[in-house]
Amino acid sequence: MKKFQLYVLDDDEEYAQRLAAYIRASEFGERMQVKLFSKSELILEVLDAQQAVGVLLVSETYYRLFLDRRTNLHKMILSETITNSLDAETKVPFLYRFQSLHHLLTRLQAFYAEKLNEERSSHGTNKTSVISVYSSSGNSGKTMTAIHLAKQLSFRGERVFYLSLESVSSTSLWLMGETGRFSQLIYYLKSSPELLGPKLQLLKSVDLQLRIDYLSPNDQIREMQEISGEQIRILIDTLISLNEYEYIIIDLEASVHPRIVKGLEVSDHIIWLVRDDLNDVYKTKVLYKQLGAMHNVHFVVNKYTGVQTNDFSELGRDIAFNLPYIPEWKSIRSPEQMWASSLFSEQAYEMAAALCIIKGNAALRAEGAAAS
Known part of the structure; x- marks a missing residue:
């Protein structure tokens, strides 16, 4: 603003x-x-x-x-x-x-x-699209996918807000902005939700290089566990009401905590990452069934090597996209290493285009790129 x-x-x-x-x-x-x-x-x-x-x-x-x-x-x-x-x-x-x-x-x-x-x-301002990235187990690449998608949208001129709802987030390693503000925001979220809008403007972090506004918990593990689903709804509704962002990207953790479930419920699109692993496929099937009908879910295989070894048909939905396996990410040693893969970053955007997640000007730009 x-x-x-x-x-x-x-x-x-x-x-x-x-x-x-x-x-x-x-x-x-x-x-x-x-x-x-x-x-x-x-x-x-x-x-x-x-x-x-x-x-x-x-x-x-x-x-x-x-x-x-x-x-x-x-x-x-x-x-x-x-x-x-x-x-x-x-x-x-x-x-x-x-x-x-x-x-x-x-x-x-x-x-x-x-x-x-x-x-x-x-004046009929377009509604902000809320996109969540979720999985049924850890080490699926949720944060990598969410951040690279946010980066690609931002670099294409879209206004993006990245929100991590993980208990422990590694976002501060990848995004360069002032951290440690989430606890102050939680205070206002609980005590004075009517003041949350202006407080968000003051307490959000900004990565000036990537042009992404964001919120990410630093060391607020207990506070994140105490947040209710209703408080998450208020937070996301407030972000939408700012009318500053075309997209809100929510990085969720592999749990069914009320704040995570509410994040799924308020999302326009859910990118549900699945690994080609029998254990992960089973957990995904069980959890998807337990969460009930969600028609906005897109199952995406991450760390895809080009060969499928497991049967995904039991999920009840087709695999919507495959994101590539990046060998250089097997052991991350520096933030620069995480940003080095242009292939994954471009594929994250191609995924959003294929799933019809992007809209308006971004969709037109994607069509133009495909035509060329």
Whole structure:
């Protein structure tokens, strides 16, 4: 999300200066640019001179002057007496002046994100596609597949969010961004889910080279075990509501923990990896049956050597794609080694195209590549 403009008109200049200083020195400075006004005529000149976009925060002394004023700015009232609520007559929200600046700005940012989401929805913005990568046993290549798919989509101009729901994730080895933020997000997910949207903007990690936003647990094993399925639904719904991503790639672990099952339930597509191994095929058959009817499952054989040795017919669904075995990955010694295989990376994208997982511009680009 780009920075939005925050126009503040307040008769308490000292408070306004303190608010602006806090924004510029805190993480909120990454999301908003503040401009202060102490006289209404000055801000009216600005509003008349340009098509401003953002939030207009006015104190109770001035806000009646702006109720009927046409502007693209979303209005909020800075109040000394009324806590966070709506004006019954105008439906303009109040912000209580004497709460902590962190809480005030978090609520302001949540308000703006909600308004932005409403505007995008009214213009028919395409729904974010949620793609999960799952398997019935470990060492199947879920993380490799999920990350390479995210990379390929990102490099083709798609906006991608990678979400690991593993108890212990190796993502920090492959993606270069600030880690250790998941525990803070879990706190808000449990205590203040209504503030999750703006907190996601502040606490997500970003790999600048791959252009992927992501969340990955670092050492939150107990916290991940305590997350409920409903909390995962809230997290993914919030990510979708940001309207920033064409794709959310969920890296699941081989378990039936409620957070994993909910991740499967909310997915538009499930890439279920299977190895050409009797034990893995049996576990896949049993687990697929136990999880119930899921019509969005695509069984994909990973580490395919070119020769099939097991019978997959008992799965009840055809194998949708084969991902190649990469001998260099038998023993990983460095992150560079993991990114070295262009073959697997390209095949991950070809898989998504073959399964009709990619859409819109990405699908057109895939058709063009196939035609050439």
